[in-house]
Amino acid sequence: ASHAYGGRRTARTEVMFSAGGTAYVYLIYGMYHCVNVVTGAEHDPHAVLIRAVEPLTSTDAARMAAYRGITVKKPASLSGGPGKLCRALRIDKSLNGCRLDDPFGPLWLEQGDSPENLDIAAAPRINIPYAEEYAPLPWRFYLRGNPYVSVIDKQAKPLILS
Structure with missing residues (x-):
């Protein structure tokens, strides 16, 4: 289900060939942005x-709403789904290609709790039946019981970190 499947390089996918830690933002259905x-x-x-995404403060939640x-x-309903979270965080194509390891940039990631301390569920990804043998693989991860997750898979298994 990768836009760069088979090494396909286009203007849209070029950012995916960047070094890890880069934002890949694109538009789906002509109306919703997704961030990768x-x-x-x-x-x-x-x-x-x-x-x-889960807002960490009530101020963040109010701003996102x-x-x-x-x-x-x-x-x-606030930020459970790729299009909703992009609207809630004002993520659009202007952020495509930005580095996510720059805390002074317009969009960045910060380290949270250690994964060993989290109850992480692993389940198949959503809405990719065209991915053939890759569609059923448990490559979707979320925090079990988190209210911001839009689709809960009752068949999800705990992620075992080794």
């Missing part, structure tokens, strides 16, 4: 789609 984190070495196109222009009825 490039994870591979330079010239080795790998990226992870970010499907949900204002950006979305909604009254939040349940947490997943």
